Amino acid sequence: MAVISRGQITIVDLSDGKSINLYLGSNVALTQIYNKENSTYSPNWSASPFLVITPEVYVTGTPTNQISRLKRPPTWKINGSANLATYGATAATAAPYALTIKNNMGSYAQMHVECEVTYVDPDTTAETKAKTSISYAKTENAGQLVCAIAYAPNGTVFKNGAAAKLTAHCDMWRGSTIDSTNVSYKWYKLGSGVWTEITSANAGGVTGYTTNEITIPESAVLNFESFKCEIKDTDPSSGTYNTTVSDIISFADMSDPYQVEITTPQGTTLTSGLTQTTLTTQVWQNGALLSDTFFTGATCRWRKFDKNGVLDTTWGSAGVKTGRSITVTRSEVSVAATFTVEIEK
Structure with missing residues (x-):
């Protein structure tokens, strides 16, 4: 059998709504070369098509870019500064909200671009913030x-x-x-x-x-x-x-084609009143929740990572538990633990 999809969840994570993924696409490579011999840059951001960074938003259960669902245009920072003009940058105020940069890297060796968005759920009107970044480096070539x-x-x-x-x-x-x-x-x-x-x-x-x-x-x-x-x-x-x-x-x-969602009806925070919680695997395809028959002939393999991200090889059988659902107890979680699942079919 082959692994067809993966998913993970962290216990003590207080949010259990939709997963928002923010991605930044770049129209050029993430490295700019400066040639000392002739003082040229490659690629040259000061000439068309310039450097263009485009945000894309993906939401659990929805297969298309949801950039039009933003409450407002993204908030951009370059090297920690909101003064985009310093870097020859302009931010579009309409979707797809691209950031265009027309200055080469000049005196700085790295350029760190941050983007923060507020996504509005069309069904509940709930607002969720997402933040990501992309970095560029300048290499001097003699x-x-x-x-x-x-x-x-x-x-x-x-x-x-x-x-x-x-x-x-x-x-x-x-x-x-x-x-x-x-x-x-x-x-x-x-x-x-x-x-x-x-x-x-x-x-x-x-x-x-x-x-x-x-x-x-x-x-x-x-x-x-x-x-x-x-x-x-x-x-x-x-x-x-x-x-x-x-x-x-x-x-x-x-x-x-398969997107894994891990549900926890009892919640992801274990307390003195909640000593265990059940993790159940759900699978989506093209925005639709698949029925229980999908799991016929499939194997769900769970692994646990401690608060430092280290695989617990003593958990389950050689570090693996199987089954569509597993029960996690307080004794299995020291401060925090992340559980991953791979579906083989």
Whole structure:
């Protein structure tokens, strides 16, 4: 059986409403190169199409971007400042509320962009705040120095089946120029904290893993996955011969055909009056709650992580409990604990 979806819940979390996911999309790579030789930037944010950061809002049980449900335009900060003009930035006041930046990074080496939104539930009119951020880094390149920059030409989010495949592209930059002569490429995928090289034996539908661009099917991204590209200079006449550089890029599946929800009728806070609570797995597909028959032939595997995020290998059987529902007692929670569930079918 294969894992088809994942979910998690933290006991002592006081909110048990809909899950709001705020995502920031960038039209350029997250690294800007400054070439000291000719004082140029790549990519150059001061020329069209500039740097454009676009927020997207996804809500449990709804497969489409809910950016139109915001109470007001997002609140933006750059490097902790609300004075966007300092960075040549302007924020749109109508959906999709993009932030456009027309200044290059100049004297600062990093740019941290924060976005906060208030989502209004169309059914209950309840308001929920969500906040996220995206960071950019400036790399100074003196000609012979090389670096790798990865980006996603068509974005990093699978949205509501709009694209069955997305691509990740990575280049070796020498100064402000791409060097694609006498270089080799290797791609890796992160799993259980370990980078594994993608080969024909484990590609899972990913293609192009020996080139500067891989094609990733939606089936290869379970909720959130990270990929790394390593580029090696193989030119014996080069001053950086045998040098290897790398960059990492991540993809999210916001339109996963199966979305896991963990319900807790008794609540997520254990007290002297509430000594146990029951966690039950529910699965949504295309905005509809699936019936109990979905779980026929499926296996739900639960794991527990302590307050520090460490897996409890003594819990259950070798750190795993199975079943659509499990009961958590006070003795199993020290301050806080996070429970994850994987559904195999």
